[in-house]
Amino acid sequence: MIACENVCYSYDGRTRALDGVSLTVADGEFLCILGGNGSGKSTLAKHLNALLIPDEGRVVVDGLDTADPEYVYDIRSRVGYVFQNPDDQIVATLVEDDVAFGPENLGVDTEHLEGRVAHALEGVGLTSFERRETHALSGGQKQRVAIAGVLAMQPQVLVFDEATSMLDPRGRSGLLRVCRELRDRGMTIVMITHFMEEAAAADRVVVLNEGRIALEGTPQEVLTRADDLERLNLEVPPACRLALALCRRGLELTPAVDENEVVHAVEQALGHAGPARASERSDAADGECASPHGAAADTEAGTTAESCLSFEHVSYSYERSVRERARRRRSPKREKRAAWGANADAVWALHNVDLAVRRGEFLGLAGHTGSGKSTLIQHMNGLVHPTMGRVRAFGRDLADRRGADGLTCKVGLVFQYPEHQLFAPTVFEDVAFGPRNLGCTADEVDERVRRALGQVGLAFDRIAEKSPFALSGGQQRRVAFAGVLAMEPEVLVLDEPAAGLDPAARREFLDLVAELHRSGLTVVMASHSMDDLAALCDRIVVMNEGEVLMQGTASEVFARGDELHRVGLGQPAAQRMAVRLAADGVPVRLNRLYDLDALADELAAIAGSPFAGDGKGGAR
Amino acid sequence: MNEVFSFGSYYPGDSILHRLDPRTKLLGGLAFLIVSLLARTFAALGVIAGFVVLLYLLARVPAGRAARSLAPLLAIVVIVSVLNLVTNREGAVVFQLGFLRIFEGGVRAFAFLGLRMLLMMCAMSLVTMTTMTLDLTHAVERLLAPLARVGLPAHELGMMLGIALRFMPQFATELQITYRAQVSRGARVASGPLGAVRMLSSVSIPLFTSIFRHAETLSAAMEARCYHGEQGRTRLHPLAFHRRDALAAAVLVALAVAVVTCG
Numbered sequence: 001m002i003a004c005e006n007v008c009y010s011y012d013g014r015t016r017a018l019d020g021v022s023l024t025v026a027d028g029e030f031l032c033i034l035g036g037n038g039s040g041k042s043t044l045a046k047h048l049n050a051l052l053i054p055d056e057g058r059v060v061v062d063g064l065d066t067a068d069p070e071y072v073y074d075i076r077s078r079v080g081y082v083f084q085n086p087d088d089q090i091v092a093t094l095v096e097d098d099v100a101f102g103p104e105n106l107g108v109d110t111e112h113l114e115g116r117v118a119h120a121l122e123g124v125g126l127t128s129f130e131r132r133e134t135h136a137l138s139g140g141q142k143q144r145v146a147i148a149g150v151l152a153m154q155p156q157v158l159v160f161d162e163a164t165s166m167l168d169p170r171g172r173s174g175l176l177r178v179c180r181e182l183r184d185r186g187m188t189i190v191m192i193t194h195f196m197e198e199a200a201a202a203d204r205v206v207v208l209n210e211g212r213i214a215l216e217g218t219p220q221e222v223l224t225r226a227d228d229l230e231r232l233n234l235e236v237p238p239a240c241r242l243a244l245a246l247c248r249r250g251l252e253l254t255p256a257v258d259e260n261e262v263v264h265a266v267e268q269a270l271g272h273a274g275p276a277r278a279s280e281r282s283d284a285a286d287g288e289c290a291s292p293h294g295a296a297a298d299t300e301a302g303t304t305a306e307s308c309l310s311f312e313h314v315s316y317s318y319e320r321s322v323r324e325r326a327r328r329r330r331s332p333k334r335e336k337r338a339a340w341g342a343n344a345d346a347v348w349a350l351h352n353v354d355l356a357v358r359r360g361e362f363l364g365l366a367g368h369t370g371s372g373k374s375t376l377i378q379h380m381n382g383l384v385h386p387t388m389g390r391v392r393a394f395g396r397d398l399a400d401r402r403g404a405d406g407l408t409c410k411v412g413l414v415f416q417y418p419e420h421q422l423f424a425p426t427v428f429e430d431v432a433f434g435p436r437n438l439g440c441t442a443d444e445v446d447e448r449v450r451r452a453l454g455q456v457g458l459a460f461d462r463i464a465e466k467s468p469f470a471l472s473g474g475q476q477r478r479v480a481f482a483g484v485l486a487m488e489p490e491v492l493v494l495d496e497p498a499a500g501l502d503p504a505a506r507r508e509f510l511d512l513v514a515e516l517h518r519s520g521l522t523v524v525m526a527s528h529s530m531d532d533l534a535a536l537c538d539r540i541v542v543m544n545e546g547e548v549l550m551q552g553t554a555s556e557v558f559a560r561g562d563e564l565h566r567v568g569l570g571q572p573a574a575q576r577m578a579v580r581l582a583a584d585g586v587p588v589r590l591n592r593l594y595d596l597d598a599l600a601d602e603l604a605a606i607a608g609s610p611f612a613g614d615g616k617g618g619a620r
Numbered sequence: 621m622n623e624v625f626s627f628g629s630y631y632p633g634d635s636i637l638h639r640l641d642p643r644t645k646l647l648g649g650l651a652f653l654i655v656s657l658l659a660r661t662f663a664a665l666g667v668i669a670g671f672v673v674l675l676y677l678l679a680r681v682p683a684g685r686a687a688r689s690l691a692p693l694l695a696i697v698v699i700v701s702v703l704n705l706v707t708n709r710e711g712a713v714v715f716q717l718g719f720l721r722i723f724e725g726g727v728r729a730f731a732f733l734g735l736r737m738l739l740m741m742c743a744m745s746l747v748t749m750t751t752m753t754l755d756l757t758h759a760v761e762r763l764l765a766p767l768a769r770v771g772l773p774a775h776e777l778g779m780m781l782g783i784a785l786r787f788m789p790q791f792a793t794e795l796q797i798t799y800r801a802q803v804s805r806g807a808r809v810a811s812g813p814l815g816a817v818r819m820l821s822s823v824s825i826p827l828f829t830s831i832f833r834h835a836e837t838l839s840a841a842m843e844a845r846c847y848h849g850e851q852g853r854t855r856l857h858p859l860a861f862h863r864r865d866a867l868a869a870a871v872l873v874a875l876a877v878a879v880v881t882c883g
Contacts, residue, residue: 051840073846081844088834089841093754093786100856102845107852117856135789149845383800413804420794421801423825433822437806437815469829483805 001027001157001188002048002079006057009043017043019211020057025157025190030183032202032219033192036233036502037473040211041192045161048190049079062156077106080150084162086142095121095137095145096130102153120152121145124178138369140171147178157188164195165500168369168528170568176201194502196237199223200257207232224255233504238531238573238596242266245600251607259573263580270586270607307356308491308522309380309411314389316350316375316546349375350386351546357491357524362517364533364554365526367543368568373495373526374416376543380493380524381411393491409438412489416496418480419473427453427471427479428464434487452486453479455519456512474505478512491522498532510536534558534572534593542569555593574599629689630752636864637679637750642759644865648872649747655876656740664882665735671875672742679750689745690738697741701734757781762859775850787834791827798826 002025009018017040025031025048035041046052047059050066062078064071083089092098099117108116121127124144129137134145143163150158160179164172176198183189191198199205205222207215209232215222223229226236226244236244239262243255246266253269256262350372357363357380367373378384379391382398391398393407415421424430431452435445453460456478463471468479477497484492497513498506514536517523527533533540534554541551544567550557558564561571561579570576574594582588587606594602637645659665676686710725748756761778768774807819 046840049844051844073848076844076846081841083837083841083844085837087790088837091783091786091838091842091845093782094752097754097856101842101847104854104856105846105848105852107854110854110856110858113854113856134786153845378800381804383804408804409806411804413801415797415801418801420830421798421822421826423822423829433802433807433818434805436818437808487805 001025001029001062002190003060004044004047004054004057005060007044007047007054007059008056009047009052009054011043016211018047018054021208021211021213022057023206023213025188027156028183028186028188030189030201030203031191032199032205033190033208034194034196034199034205034222034234035208036194036504039208039232041208042161043211044208045081045159045190045192048157048159049081050075051081073106077102077153078155079157079159080153080155081159082143082146082150082161082163085166086139086146089146089149090134090142093133093135094130095126095132095134098134098145099148099152102149106153116152116154117148120148123151123182124148125174138171140167140174143167143171143175144178147175151182155187157190158182159190159192161192162194163191164193164198169570170368194234196223196235196257196503200237200239207234219257223257233502235503235507239263239577242574242577242596242600245596246603249600249604251604259577263577263584266577266581266603267584267586270603306359308359308394309357309524310392311353311355311376311379312390312392314350314353314379314386314391315348316372316379316384317348317387348546350379352389353546353548355541355548355551357522359490360520360522361538362514362536363522363524364537364540365524365543366528366530366533366540366557366569367526367549368528370545371543371567372546373543375546377413377493377495377524377526380491381408381413383413409434409487410489411491411493412484412487414481414484414492414494414497416499417477418484419468419476422468422476422480422483425467426465427458427468430468430479431482431486434483438487448486448488449482452482455485455516456482458482474501474509477501477509481512485516489521491524492516493524495526496528497525498527498529530558530570531572531574534575535595542567558593559590578602629749631679631681631685631749633680633750635679635750637675637746639864640750640868641859641861641865642751642755643763643859644861644868645747645751646756646759646763648868649744651872651876652743653740655872655879656736656743658876659736659879659882661883662732664879665732665739667875667878667882668739669735672739672746675743675746679746681746681749686742686745686749689749690741693741697734697737700737701730704733705730753785754782757785758859783838790834791831794830795823795827799823 002023004021004023007018007021008016010016019040021040021044023044033041033044043052047054047066048061050059050061050072053067059066061075064075066072066075090098091101096117099120100113103113103116117130118127121129124147126141126144126148129141129145134142137145146163147158164175167175172195179189179191180201191202193199200219200223202219205215205217205219206213207222207229214232215225215228223237224240224244226241229236235241237257239259240255240257243253243262243265246253246269247255251266251269253265256265353372353376365373365376375384379386379398380393382391382393385391385399393411396407398407422430424433428449431449432445435448440448449464450460453463458475458478463475463479468476471479481497492513494513498509501509510532513523513525517536525533525537537554539552540554540557542549542557542564549567550560550563558571558575561575564571571579572593572595574596578588578594578599579590581603582590586603588599588602592598640648656665656668659668676683705722705726706720708726708729709723711728712724713721714724714727715722751759757778760781761774764772764774764777802819802822807822808815
């Protein structure tokens with residue numbers, strides 16, 4: 001279908017973004033292209049539909065050379081392209097106009113257009129969305145509209161350029177479902193991603209590094225090579241990490257990328273452990289582990305600890321007038337809902353939220369988009385005032401004009417994609433914005449900027465006079481971070497701090513947050529990743545449809561897997577596998593929260609292996 | 621923002637007015653303005669008023685909604701008509717207070733001009749209330765199309781207008797987020813002129829970079845979907861005149877005749 005021969009490409013004529021890539025994509029194949037930020041994977045993808053033309057080598061699509069300007073539109077109608085940011089690729093105000101845009105450009109007759117639009121929307125699960133306005137859709141729905149827009153051109157290949165990286169888990173799983181359905185209907189799919197779970201579903205995986213193909217093969221072959229992937233700024237999927245950790249602990253097991261397979265393999269490897277030992281172990285378990293009941297008592301004792309932020313019966317509605325709220329509540333629910341996805345028509349963004357942030361803790365906020373997380377966060381430093389109820393910071397009401405003045409800077413707020421808010425000509429100026437607004441003297445500003453840049457791991461001397469726009473994405477985010485830290489907050493509130501980063505940058509960033517917490521900051525972090533929350537947080541609050549669904553320690557929250565599933569959230573991978581193993585009769589004790597190492601230790605202990613506990617920290 | 625600027629914002633519906641071709645509505649609106657300027661007597665204005673009420677009934681736009689849509693522009697009507705009230709010096713004096721004298725002619729001009737402007741605004745707001753902005757841009761594009769021969773890029777103008785409208789709500793959201801982010805870094809509008817300038821640049825520069833970032837990807841996305849200008853492009857909903865459009869034209873001609881005969 002597509003053949004790339006020795007493709008080289010350079011944006012600036014000096015450094016090569018692609019350096020001799022040869023690759024073929026077969027008809028009906030599901031190919032996944034992996035790579036860290038800046039590895040050249042998007043550049044390669046843009047060559048597949050003639051958005052870029054190779055400097056050297058050639059790309060042939062269905063027998064047509066992309067370098068020939070005559071075939072450009074033939075190629076683009078055969079190879080559809082879905083971009084990363086849903087907001088950047090929607091052209092029209094109404095869904096139907098946007099979906100029709102491609103076929104309109106191809107000159108499809110008006111009488112066929114309507115059918116194509118309806119058919120394409122059906123393909124992405126958005127039937128009867130024709131007359132909806134595009135800006136009112138959720139991120140996942142927008143991305144599905146974008147796919148429909150491409151499908152309406154009836155392509156043979158779909159290229160997804162990190163199309164899931166800006167979506168929440170629900171939007172992502174919706175998109176992946178669309179992907180799988182399309183592939184079952186015979187569509188060729190090229191997926192560019194740095195999410196390993198997505199790569200596991202592919203037929204073939206290609207890993208790019210510095211413009212060259214570094215690894216190539218089936219997911220099974222590629223994704224199990226932990227050391228190589230680490231070197232390429234990627235990581236091994238959790239199921240496979242567990243399998244590898246078990247191998248190191250002496251279990252005989254072939255590493256696999258699919259969670260089902262790993263669970264199955266573990267069960268087989270432990271097959272001889274037998275149910276007899278299970279009862280023996282469950283007796284022993286009672287004594288040595290804290291029961292869930294005991295953990296609950298712990299939390300209660302904790303509430304007496306000093307709280308620096310407290311929400312008292314907080315409700316918030318975008319409709320300011322009571323009458324309007326009542327009208328919206330009475331009005332019949334809109335019938336046109338997505339076949340799957342979130343509902344944006346709720347009256348209350350927050351409803352009766354009671355919650356306390358304690359000094360020195362690391363609090364996690366979970367919940368999908370639209371659950372009220374962002375609104376909750378904006379209440380924390382008085383950007384938004386509750387419609388009903390009260391938010392207190394350090395004992396004082398944030399809605400009180402006189403009382404709250406000095407408080408807002410004690411709570412530092414880092415928005416999602418904070419690098420989009422950079423504005424100053426130099427890094428120094430940007431970070432100094434906050435301290436200057438506080439009225440600090442020049443010396444004090446200088447000192448604060450130095451300290452803040454140091455805290456985020458950037459060298460003051462090397463970076464302070466550079467333009468923030470000349471930095472890499474990860475560095476920009478660090479600068480934006482420093483801008484908030486320069487305010488010297490006592491509480492740091494983060495909204496998805498690692499969104500859109502590749503696995504290596506993501507890990508570095510979360511380590512940075514953990515380090516800041518260790519240095520004494522109180523941290524509140526909203527995240528979609530249950531694994532991150534479980535690994536970092538002391539306590540977790542789960543939001544659903546504007547209400548607090550549950551709060552407690554990580555082990556308390558993640559023990560309630562069924563409830564989490566019901567609101568569209570999951571458990572951390574290790575816990576998920578532990579629960580499944582237990583359900584299948586493997587005697588895993590479920591009274592604690594597992595990370596991958598702990599689960600590997602537990603399983604090794606069950607197998608009675610002498611190597612149990614040997615591989616501490618080795619499961620990374 | 622929507623509450624402040626609600627003049628003629630679209631009111632969804634399926635009346636005959638909604639279904640008229642947007643070009644008919646644009647040209648009809650223009651014709652209506654000319655006809656109402658031709659009116660010289662209250663009788664003629666009465667005919668026009670009856671016509672406007674009939675249109676509102678046809679469009680099934682509720683009175684409250686119509687009034688709310690007009691409210692922001694009522695101030696202009698009031699100011700212009702009051703100016704006429706005090707400056708027109710025809711006929712006998714009806715009222716005197718100090719130096720302020722109001723003449724008979726002033727009262728007449730006040731009522732006549734006020735009513736005429738009100739009616740014109742009612743009709744104009746009805747055009748936009750029954751037509752989606754996208755259709756309006758499409759209509760403008762088509763009406764300007766003959767000028768393409770003398771070098772006016774009619775299609776491109778329409779496309780730009782459409783994309784601008786599509787990105788409006790998005791930039792409003794982004795602006796709000798940036799504003800909030802900078803406020804939470806201590807930015808204050810009220811902290812003197814220097815602070816105000818800093819605040820302004822800290823919000824506007826991210827907005828501009830965002831616009832350029834979006835523009836770059838958007839153009840690639842449009843190219844990827846085979847956009848290459850107007851040539852060979854078809855339309856999902858091509859504009860087409862129907863019987864009802866001819867009917868509308870006939871009604872307008874009848875109105876013009878009635879107004880002219882009334883004076």
